[in-house]
Amino acid sequence: MPYINIKVTDEQVTLEQKRQLIAGVTQLLVDVLNKDPKTTHVVIDEVPIQNWGVNGNQYLGTKK
Amino acid sequence: MPYINIKVTDEQVTLEQKRQLIAGVTQLLVDVLNKDPKTTHVVIDEVPIQNWGVNGNQYLGTKK
Amino acid sequence: MPYINIKVTDEQVTLEQKRQLIAGVTQLLVDVLNKDPKTTHVVIDEVPIQNWGVNGNQYLGTKK
Amino acid sequence: MPYINIKVTDEQVTLEQKRQLIAGVTQLLVDVLNKDPKTTHVVIDEVPIQNWGVNGNQYLGTKK
Amino acid sequence: MPYINIKVTDEQVTLEQKRQLIAGVTQLLVDVLNKDPKTTHVVIDEVPIQNWGVNGNQYLGTKK
Amino acid sequence: MPYINIKVTDEQVTLEQKRQLIAGVTQLLVDVLNKDPKTTHVVIDEVPIQNWGVNGNQYLGTKK
Numbered sequence: 365m366p367y368i369n370i371k372v373t374d375e376q377v378t379l380e381q382k383r384q385l386i387a388g389v390t391q392l393l394v395d396v397l398n399k400d401p402k403t404t405h406v407v408i409d410e411v412p413i414q415n416w417g418v419n420g421n422q423y424l425g426t427k428k
Numbered sequence: 429m430p431y432i433n434i435k436v437t438d439e440q441v442t443l444e445q446k447r448q449l450i451a452g453v454t455q456l457l458v459d460v461l462n463k464d465p466k467t468t469h470v471v472i473d474e475v476p477i478q479n480w481g482v483n484g485n486q487y488l489g490t491k492k
Numbered sequence: 493m494p495y496i497n498i499k500v501t502d503e504q505v506t507l508e509q510k511r512q513l514i515a516g517v518t519q520l521l522v523d524v525l526n527k528d529p530k531t532t533h534v535v536i537d538e539v540p541i542q543n544w545g546v547n548g549n550q551y552l553g554t555k556k
Numbered sequence: 557m558p559y560i561n562i563k564v565t566d567e568q569v570t571l572e573q574k575r576q577l578i579a580g581v582t583q584l585l586v587d588v589l590n591k592d593p594k595t596t597h598v599v600i601d602e603v604p605i606q607n608w609g610v611n612g613n614q615y616l617g618t619k620k
Numbered sequence: 621m622p623y624i625n626i627k628v629t630d631e632q633v634t635l636e637q638k639r640q641l642i643a644g645v646t647q648l649l650v651d652v653l654n655k656d657p658k659t660t661h662v663v664i665d666e667v668p669i670q671n672w673g674v675n676g677n678q679y680l681g682t683k684k
Numbered sequence: 685m686p687y688i689n690i691k692v693t694d695e696q697v698t699l700e701q702k703r704q705l706i707a708g709v710t711q712l713l714v715d716v717l718n719k720d721p722k723t724t725h726v727v728i729d730e731v732p733i734q735n736w737g738v739n740g741n742q743y744l745g746t747k748k
Contacts, residue, residue, distance in 0.1 A: 365565055365608055365615060367623055367661060368581075371471060372558040372589060379734055379742075381588050386737030388584040389560075396576045397564060403610065405623060405661060406737035407691060414443055416557055417450030417470035418595065422443075423557060429501055429544055429551060431559055431597060432517075435727060436494040436525060448524045453496075456516040460509050461500060467546065469559060469597060478699055480493055481706030481726035482531065486699075487493060495687055495725060499599060507670055507678075514673030533687060533725060534673035535627060542571055545578030545598035550571075563663060606635055609642030609662035614635075621736055621743060622692040624709075628717060629685055640716045645688075648708040652701050653692060659738065672685055674723065679685060 366393055367405050373423055374410035382408055430457055431469050437487055438474035446472055494521055495533050501551055502538035510536055558585055559597050565615055566602035574600055622649055623661050629679055630666035638664055686713055687725050693743055694730035702728055 368389050386406045393399040416423040432453050450470045457463040480487040496517050514534045521527040544551040560581050578598045585591040608615040624645050642662045649655040672679040688709050706726045713719040736743040 365610060365661065367563040367663070369561045369563075370558060370585075371560070372585075372591070377589065379744075382734055382737075383742055384588045385584065386742055387740045388588065389581055390737065390740035392577065392580040392584065393562075393564075396573050396580065397569065399564070401740045402738070403659075403661075404738065404740070405621065405659075407623070407731055408735040408737075409731075410735070411471055411473075414446055415472040415474070417446075417454065417472075418466070418468065418557060420451045420454035420465045420468070422447055422450055424443075429546060429597065431499040431599070433497045433499075434494060434521075435496070436521075436527070441525065445524050449520065452520040452524065453517055456513065456520065457498075457500075460512045460516065461505065463500070467595075467597075469557065469595075471559070475727055475729075478702055479728040479730070481702075481710065481728075482493060482724065483721045484707045484710035484724070486703055486706055488699075493725065495727070507680075510670055510673075511678055514678055515676045518673065518676035529675045531723075531725075532674065532676070533685065533723075535667055535687070536671040536673075537667075538671070539599055539601075542574055543600040543602070545574075545582065545600075546596065547593045548579045548582035548596070550575055550578055552571075603663055603665075606638055607664040607666070609638075609646065609664075610658070610660065612643045612646035612657045612660070614639055614642055616635075621738060622690060624691070625689045626713075627687040627689075628713075628719070633717065637716050641712065644712040644716065645709055648705065648712065649690075649692075652704045652708065653697065655692070674685060 365403050366399055369407050371409045371411055373413045373416050377410060429467050430463055433471050435473045435475055437477045437480050441474060493531050494527055497535050497537065499537045499539055501541045501544050505538060557595050558591055561599050561601065563601045563603055565605045565608050569602060621659050622655055625663050625665065627665045627667055629669045629672050633666060685723050686719055689727050691729045691731055693733045693736050697730060
């Protein structure tokens with residue numbers, strides 16, 4: 365406890381960027397709610413861009 | 429807002445079918461709840477059939 | 493199979509609107525992917541507006 | 557895009573703390589992945605402590 | 621790690637039943653995958669029956 | 685109904701282990717809550733270890 369799920373489109377997120385997301389959101393939970401980082405779990409889901417829609421269109425289709 | 433997550437088994441859903449799912453569910457939220465499509469996000473998850481269970485069996489095992 | 497989760501802010505969604513969301517998204521999965529409605533599950537989550545953020549602000553704070 | 561879901565136990569998280577979580581995690585996605593905050597959605601779920609388990613026990617039972 | 625989410629309709633699940641769900645699923649992960657129970661988290665969501673649909677109808681409407 | 689989602693790190697979970705997870709958690713819902721297995725759905729997500737964080741670190745980094 366807590367559990368944080370981050371969903372982003374799958375666009376070459378690097379190992380280092382994932383590390384920063386995990387460290388950053390864990391620290392945020394410590395700072396704001398005084399949670400124990402040892403029991404703070406973070407899961408990053410990388411969603412294929414053709415599987416993400418916004419404004420009724422595939423994200424794929426909205427990029428230039 | 430809103431956020432819709434559609435989970436289906438991974439069985440060759442085409443790009444066009446994904447497009448129809450995203451367009452259709454976004455329109456549904458507009459029609460029923462008058463939501464703004466610009467902030468309506470849809471994520472489709474394709475789950476390997478060996479990872480989906482029903483009736484205590486893998487979906488894999490229940491297909492003919 | 494499939495499983496659809498619809499998250500909207502908790503703003504007096506009526507029983508009838510929920511009925512329409514469930515019927516509509518189920519029909520969509522039938523039409524687009526030929527899924528069996530008997531095994532199509534829909535869960536609607538109504539999220540308190542103070543718990544939903546966009547653009548770094550609580551949705552609560554972005555409404556007029 | 558992106559979508560972040562934060563699940564914490566329901567223990568009197570204040571409006572201000574929720575504001576800080578939403579602002580903080582949105583900024584993190586901007587800093588690390590250069591995401592657009594306008595399309596970054598955050599949903600906080602407050603889970604009743606009797607519904608959260610760890611180490612095979614209800615969180616309820618593990619508190620002093 | 622791991623994280624298990626159990627969604628059931630909100631029909632007076634007792635504290636003892638929740639305890640059994642948490643203990644049982646944690647033990648399952650230990651038995652099958654040799655996971656550490658100390659880092660195994662379980663979250664139970666109780667969904668209002670009017671918010672759960674199957675076969676295109678609210679679960680509410682399908683009960684006798 | 686019900687719906688159970690099991691998230692584990694992607695570390696060569698076998699087809700047989702998935703079968704046991706699905707059978708076991710379905711039986712648990714039958715035993716504890718008298719649910720109908722025919723409508724009990726289980727989805728297993730295998731998360732790349734570099735995408736799972738605990739204690740502010742990638743799970744990847746915490747393994748020996």
